[in-house]
Amino acid sequence: MLYLFHYHAYSKWIVLFPLIRGKTTICARFLYVIILVARPRAITKYLKPYVLKMHFTNKFVNVQVIHTPTATVTASASSQEKVLRECMETTRDVAAAAKIGKILAECLLINNIPAVTVHLKREQRYHGKVKAVIDSVREGGVKLI
Known part of the structure; x- marks a missing residue:
């Protein structure tokens, strides 16, 4: 099964959406994995x-x-x-x-x-x-x- 990575620009979460036939599906039978992304140290x-x-x-x-x-x-x-x-x-x-x-x-x-x-x-x-x-x-x- 293929997964589509979706990164929300204003938050620090990446969501893995399962792909079926090239489309993103939202269904209760699939397990969505949420990964917390470690932000890099602020250069400022x-x-x-x-x-x-x-x-x-x-x-x-x-x-x-x-x-x-x-x-x-x-x-x-x-x-x-x-x-x-x-x-x-x-x-x-x-x-x-x-x-x-x-x-x-x-x-x-x-x-x-x-x-x-x-x-x-x-x-x-x-x-x-x-x-x-x-x-x-x-x-x-x-x-x-």
Whole structure:
């Protein structure tokens, strides 16, 4: 018996359909075998290893750069730090986000990281605090990929 391999592009399953007289048949008497395909490692993990992630709460702004192949935090800045809280008026607005971005850019250049990739969550848009952080990191001399 011949089998037709069907690979669904948006999922990770391959389904083997039995062929009878050149046609695909769906019948209860045939056993369909479903094989889970192991996906290859993401190449982007190695092409863009440093990822900028941002987290905003009602009180604070937290930004960190993660080295994805090793899953370690290479640089971070937050408005929760005592030294920064004393010199900022508020720790949660757009101006605080811009200052945090400048501090992060300095940390990245000290650690010899010239470029990062920005990772936005689904609900984050390039507006407000997100825009302030990204623009201040870019002005600090770090390239955004």
